Amino acid sequence: MSITREAYRDGMARLAAAVNVITTDGPAGRGGFTASAVCSVTDAPPTLLVCLHLSSRQNDFLRGNGVLCVNTLAAGQSQIATLFSTRDLTMDQRFAVGEWLTMATGAPVLEGAQVAFDCRIVERLERGTHAIIICQVEQVRMGDHPDALVYYGRGYRRLGQKD
Amino acid sequence: MSITREAYRDGMARLAAAVNVITTDGPAGRGGFTASAVCSVTDAPPTLLVCLHLSSRQNDFLRGNGVLCVNTLAAGQSQIATLFSTRDLTMDQRFAVGEWLTMATGAPVLEGAQVAFDCRIVERLERGTHAIIICQVEQVRMGDHPDALVYYGRGYRRLGQKD
Numbered sequence: 673m674s675i676t677r678e679a680y681r682d683g684m685a686r687l688a689a690a691v692n693v694i695t696t697d698g699p700a701g702r703g704g705f706t707a708s709a710v711c712s713v714t715d716a717p718p719t720l721l722v723c724l725h726l727s728s729r730q731n732d733f734l735r736g737n738g739v740l741c742v743n744t745l746a747a748g749q750s751q752i753a754t755l756f757s758t759r760d761l762t763m764d765q766r767f768a769v770g771e772w773l774t775m776a777t778g779a780p781v782l783e784g785a786q787v788a789f790d791c792r793i794v795e796r797l798e799r800g801t802h803a804i805i806i807c808q809v810e811q812v813r814m815g816d817h818p819d820a821l822v823y824y825g826r827g828y829r830r831l832g833q834k835d
Numbered sequence: 836m837s838i839t840r841e842a843y844r845d846g847m848a849r850l851a852a853a854v855n856v857i858t859t860d861g862p863a864g865r866g867g868f869t870a871s872a873v874c875s876v877t878d879a880p881p882t883l884l885v886c887l888h889l890s891s892r893q894n895d896f897l898r899g900n901g902v903l904c905v906n907t908l909a910a911g912q913s914q915i916a917t918l919f920s921t922r923d924l925t926m927d928q929r930f931a932v933g934e935w936l937t938m939a940t941g942a943p944v945l946e947g948a949q950v951a952f953d954c955r956i957v958e959r960l961e962r963g964t965h966a967i968i969i970c971q972v973e974q975v976r977m978g979d980h981p982d983a984l985v986y987y988g989r990g991y992r993r994l995g996q997k998d
Contacts, residue, residue, distance in 0.1 A: 675975055680881035683975040686950040687873065687907055688983040688994070690851040710850065711874035713886055714963035718843035721884075721967070723876050744850055750998040787849040797960075799969065800877035804884070806962065812838055812846040820851040820987050821998055831851070832995030835913040835984055 688824040693743040693756045694722055695772075695780040700736020703729075704766050704780065706757035708823045710742055718809040720789060723802050731803065738793050740807060741779035746786040746817035750828035753821070776810040786820055788813040851987040856906040856919045857885055858935075858943040863899020866892075867929050867943065869920035871986045873905055881972035883952060886965050894966065901956050902940035903970060909949040909980035913991035916984070939973040949983055951976040 689708035696703045709723035720742065724730060734740055745753055755766050771783035775790040782788065791807035798804075822829045852871035859866045872886035883905065887893060897903055908916055918929050934946035938953040945951065954970035961967075985992045 674880055674971065674973060677878040677881065679975050680878050680972055683950045683952060683972075683977065684875050684878075684883075686853075686977070686983065687855075687875070688851065688853040688985050690849075692850075709874050709876075711872050711884070711886060712847045712850070713872075713967060714965040715840040715843050715847075716964050717837055718840065719963055720847075721874070723874060747998060787846045789846060795962075799958075800882055801879050802877040804876060804967075808837065809843055809846075810837060812842050814846065814849070820849065820985075822851050822983075822985055822994060824983050824994060828998040830995040830998050831985060831987060832993040835910060835991040835993050 685826050688822050691745045691753045691821045691823045691828065693745065693752060693782060694740050695743060696733045696737045696740045697778050697780055698737030698739060700733045702763050702767065702780065703733030704756050704763060705730050706753045713806065720791065720807055720809060722805045722807065724805060725802055726798065734793060734805065739777035739779045740791050740793060741777065741781050742789040742791065743782040743785040744787045745821040746784065746815060747819045747821050747830045749784070749821055753828060775813060781813060784815055784817065786815050786817055848989050851985050854908045854916045854984045854986045854991065856908065856915060856945060857903055858906060859896045859900045859903045860941050860943055861900030861902060863896045865926050865930065865943065866896030867919050867926060868893050869916045876969065883954065883970055883972060885968045885970065887968060888965055889961065897956060897968065902942045903954050903956060904940065904942035904944050905952040905954065906945040906948040907950045908984040909947065909978060910982045910984050910993045912947070912984055915945070916991060938976060944976060947978055947980065949978050949980055
């Protein structure tokens with residue numbers, strides 16, 4: 673027994689998540705895309721995972737470079753999230769907005785991100801239509817912005833009061 | 836090169852996430868805990884993952900039962916999140932608050948959750964200190980509550996305005 677894709681997607685639209693721009697650079701070229709499917713695995717050693725559809729051209733960049741940076745966006749940065757999730761745009765068009773630095777791995781780090789996790793890819797598992805990309809975190813950069821951007825109900829929201 | 840656990844944890848405190856109570860029931864007994872490390876993997880077939888520390892007693896329940904429900908909490912339910920993350924409480928004490936139903940798998944489903952994903956565990960990977968538990972979603976139940984609860988900056992928050 674299982675449910676339809678639509679029922680699953682409607683359910684997942686209710687799982688609030690941080691908004692991240694995943695970037696990479698190296699011999700395979702510069703890539704970047706918006707993702708909410710990012711999750712901490714363990715702090716020993718510091719490890720996170722990112723899920724990505726197998727049909728995405730971003731897989732080639734990530735496999736060729738072996739590194740990525742998870743740039744977690746701050747409130748007010750939904751425009752960047754939209755840029756990096758607009759299918760028609762080239763990588764140059766996506767990276768035209770914002771100031772980009774590098775840290776340990778060479779993957780682009782967004783100046784002003786809420787936090788950035790600079791990572792080396794250590795494992796790639798394929799399950800169904802998606803890759804689960806497991807990454808070891810080599811550097812973390814904390815931004816100055818006080819609050820987060822959240823993806824919920826298929827739209828971008830700011831945080832509100834304490835519960 | 837890597838970073839300290841503390842630096843990683845401080846960074847992860849800035850990755851906003853839904854607040855979920857993961858429940859299970861069956862031959863190994865009833866279990867339940869609060870988790871933010873939940874992430875969609877694919878919609879074909881509907882699959883999600885949950886990360887859990889290997890030292891948690893919850894592993895025995897999950898392995899013995901082979902099923903779990905991800906109950907994503909709504910705004911106003913942070914008290915339940917606190918209950919299910921208080922180490923000293925027995926399972927009976929945790930389940931004493933709220934109304935609990937069952938769907939396909941028999942795992943407890945919280946009446947009033949924002950959404951509930953009733954799942955069968957299909958794979959378990961161990962990486963570092965944690966298990967990555969991969970689950971196929973058998974049923975989804977949508978709640979009536981209009982808004983989400985978010986874990987951010989080591990506290991519970993409601994959602995605010997659109998970005």
